[in-house]
Amino acid sequence: MSKAISALNGQRFEGAVTVKDLGPRGMITLRGDLSSAAVKKAATSVSGAEMPQAGMCTIAKDQGIAWMSPDELLVVLPYADVDGAIAKMGKTLKDTHHLLADVSDARSIIRVQGTGVRDVIAKLSPADMRPSSFAVGTMRRTRMAQVAAAFWMRDARTIDVICFRSVSEYVFGILSAAAAEGAEVYPK
Amino acid sequence: MLILTCPYCSVAADETELSAGGEAHVKRETVGADDAAFEQYLFQRENPKGIHFERWRHAAGCGKWFHAARCTNTLEVFGTYSAQTLEPPKNITDAISAARPGWTWRNFS
Ligand SMILES: [Zn+2]
Numbered sequence: 581m582s583k584a585i586s587a588l589n590g591q592r593f594e595g596a597v598t599v600k601d602l603g604p605r606g607m608i609t610l611r612g613d614l615s616s617a618a619v620k621k622a623a624t625s626v627s628g629a630e631m632p633q634a635g636m637c638t639i640a641k642d643q644g645i646a647w648m649s650p651d652e653l654l655v656v657l658p659y660a661d662v663d664g665a666i667a668k669m670g671k672t673l674k675d676t677h678h679l680l681a682d683v684s685d686a687r688s689i690i691r692v693q694g695t696g697v698r699d700v701i702a703k704l705s706p707a708d709m710r711p712s713s714f715a716v717g718t719m720r721r722t723r724m725a726q727v728a729a730a731f732w733m734r735d736a737r738t739i740d741v742i743c744f745r746s747v748s749e750y751v752f753g754i755l756s757a758a759a760a761e762g763a764e765v766y767p768k
Numbered sequence: 769m770l771i772l773t774c775p776y777c778s779v780a781a782d783e784t785e786l787s788a789g790g791e792a793h794v795k796r797e798t799v800g801a802d803d804a805a806f807e808q809y810l811f812q813r814e815n816p817k818g819i820h821f822e823r824w825r826h827a828a829g830c831g832k833w834f835h836a837a838r839c840t841n842t843l844e845v846f847g848t849y850s851a852q853t854l855e856p857p858k859n860i861t862d863a864i865s866a867a868r869p870g871w872t873w874r875n876f877s
Contacts, residue, residue: 635777649830650776706782721777722785723828 584659587688587748597694597759599752602740605642605689606662608655610669612678619653622672626665627655637719637732639740646719646732659684688748692731692755693738699765701731701739703758725754770838775848777830789823792835793855793874817841819864819871821856824848837864 588601608626612619620631629644632653637646639656646654657665662682669680692700702709704724714720714733721730724743729751731741743751757763770783779785790813797809814820820840825833835853837846837860846867847860856876864871871877 635779649832652830706785708780720779721829722779722781728828 584685587745588690588752591752593752593756593759595756595759595761596764597692597696597700599700599755599759600691600693601748601752602642602689602691604659605684605687606655606657606659606665607682607684607687607689607742608657608662608666608669609648609681609683610653610655610678611651612673612676614651614653616676618673618676619678622669622678623653623655625672626661626668627657632719635719636717638717639732639734646730648719648721648730654683686745687742688745688751690741690743690748690752690755691734691738692741692759694759695737696759696764696766697737697739700755700758701741703765704754705729705731724751727751770843770845772824772834772836772838772845772848774826774829774832775834775850776832777826779826779829781826781829785826785828787825787827789825789833792821792823793876814874816873819846819868819873821873821876823851839868 584604586601586603590601590603592600610623623645624631627643627645629638632638632645632647634647638644639646643657648654662684666680666682698709705722707720707722716733716735719732723729727743727747727750729741729743731739734740771780772786773780797805818839818841820838822836823833824836833851834848835851836848837856846863849857849860
């Protein structure tokens with residue numbers, strides 16, 4: 581079997597803030613009635629995470645659930661676990677109206693890490709990145725410069741960004757430019 | 769910059785994250801309607817300087833369509849509400865009445 585590689589194939593940029601490709605990551609889109617017990621069970625059983633509140637995610641380390649819209653979740657897990665997880669979720673949901681899709685290969689995941697991480701994101705997206713409105717655990721679907729992107733706050737100095745695979749180079753490029761040495765909003 | 773709060777995901781989204789969907793509450797005409805009704809449905813749109821009702825989509829966000837009531841003159845937003853309705857809810861019309869007593873827009877007031 582061929583080996584899966586991400587579009588950015590491990591690229592890394594060291595600036596005032598670090599930008600790095602996280603490689604292949606399992607991502608499953610689950611749509612349905614989020615108040616249904618079967619939908620909740622399908623998402624929580626394969627991710628080992630709690631259901632997120634609206635606008636939040638419960639991604640601890642690199643696995644969990646993100647709230648995408650009132651009828652959509654994104655289940656994040658190791659790349660190799662996707663097929664098994666989809667089969668298991670399909671069984672749990674067999675009598676429930678739902679949609680399940682493996683979107684792992686349609687996406688890239690990029691980590692932005694450093695003290696000025698909020699400023700890097702704020703330069704590129706209209707999201708309010710102040711700590712009072714974007715705390716650790718917040719999930720935001722928005723745009724970055726000219727393309728759709730989503731990101732969540734992993735810890736106080738780390739934000740994980742997901743975008744479509746086809747625009748990976750573009751997103752990596754704009755993140756690197758915003759994170760470059762000398763581009764800090766508040767220079768040392 | 770116009771900022772609308774999406775009623776589905778509660779994000780205060782600026783217009784770069786939204787796409788405009790034209791006038792709200794347009795009644796679709798169908799088989800049996802006369803020419804005048806079809807002309808109204810297809811072509812006749814309000815273009816007010818003041819209170820307006822529009823459809824918007826949270827395109828770069830949760831992806832949902834919603835309704836917004838705002839003033840095109842001042843960019844004041846009176847509220848946003850569900851797409852699953854044929855008319856603005858009372859809390860929206862009340863908010864407009866408080867700011868602009870005596871307002872009308874098509875059949876609403
Ligand atoms: Zn929304």
